Amino acid sequence: MNKHAIQQLLTKVKNNELSVEAALNELKDLPFKDLGFAKVDNHRDLRNGFPEVIYCAGKTASEVEAIMTEMLKQDNNILATRASKELYQQVKKIAPTAVYYERARLIMIEKEVIAKTKSKLxxxxxxxxxxxxxEEAALTASALGIKVERLYDVGVAGIHRLLGNLDYLNEANVIITVAGMEGALASVVAGLVDKPVIAVPTSVGYGSNFGGLAALLTMLNSCASGIGVVNIDNGFGAAYLASTIILQLEKARKEG
Structure with missing residues (x-):
């Protein structure tokens, strides 16, 4: 049950359109639903502003389907990460409106349209x-209601490509940099802007890249200030962090 649904429920109780007992019955599974193999966190939207996200890797198709079935009862938007195309075909049977983004390996089910922020990622x-x-980062942030722009293939091997797009950097409120190899992109970007930069090392690279470890260490050891670093290939985590920053900016804008 999302925030909007709970507000409607409480309004009905207030207006004597629904009994307290009936409301309690609808709220009985609000904290979490125990499925035996998983405890679905129905309370996360109230705490964090977005429902629980399903990490599909390591789960069977039947487990993901059971979790989604429960979440669909709450009428929440659903985001599932690291999902295969085969899993998506299974999910379509219970959620015909599900959309699959193959490159990002994301499944999205939109039950409620979220207005995009004025602040930009x-x-x-x-x-x-x-x-x-x-794309995992961009699509995740968009699903969280963030206005997202993309600037791709501007690595330091041809730095003129980045410098030719400084307007994009200057207009953003938060920047996520995604790079493998030696991971120098984050340092270059952070040296050019006055805003938070979230660095995502990827496992892209040759042997001495060590599956992204070289890029991770470069980003952690950057001499440019204002960089936060997430784990290797963690586009989702970067997007979630960026979203929390941007939503605080939106809150401050409204209160100001």
């Missing part, structure tokens, strides 16, 4: 090989 990628992670 820019997702920047070093190369085309980083786009799977970059």
């Amino acid at each position: 820019l997702v920047v990628s070093g190369g085309t090989s980083d786009l799977a992670v970059a």
Whole structure:
């Protein structure tokens, strides 16, 4: 049950259109629903502003389907990460409106349209090989209600491509940089702007990249200030962090 549904429920009680007992019955599974193998967190939307996100890797198709079935009862928007195309075909049987983004490996089910923020997130990628992670970040943030722009394939091997797009950097409120190899993109971007930069190292690179470890260490050791670093290939985590920053900016704008 999302915030809007709970507000409607409480309004009905207030207006004597629904008994307290009936409202309690609808709220009985609000904290979480125990499925035996999983406890679906129905309370997360109230705490964090967005429902629980399903991480599909390591789960069976039947487990994901059961979790989604329960979440659909709450009429929430649903985001499932690291999902295969085969899993998506299974999900379509219970959620015909589900949309699959193959490159990002995301499944989205939109039950309620979320208005986009005025504040802007820019997702920047070093190369085309980083786009799977970059798209995971961009699409996740968009699902969270964030206005997203993309600036792809502007890595330091051809830095004129980045410098030729400084307007994009300057107009953004938060920037996510996604890069593999040596991971220098985050340092370059952070040295050019006065806003938070969230760095995502990817596992893209040759042998001594060590599956993204080289890029991770470069980003952690950056001499440019204002960089936060998430784990290797964690586009989702970067997007969620960026979203919390932007939503605080939106809150301050309304209160100001």
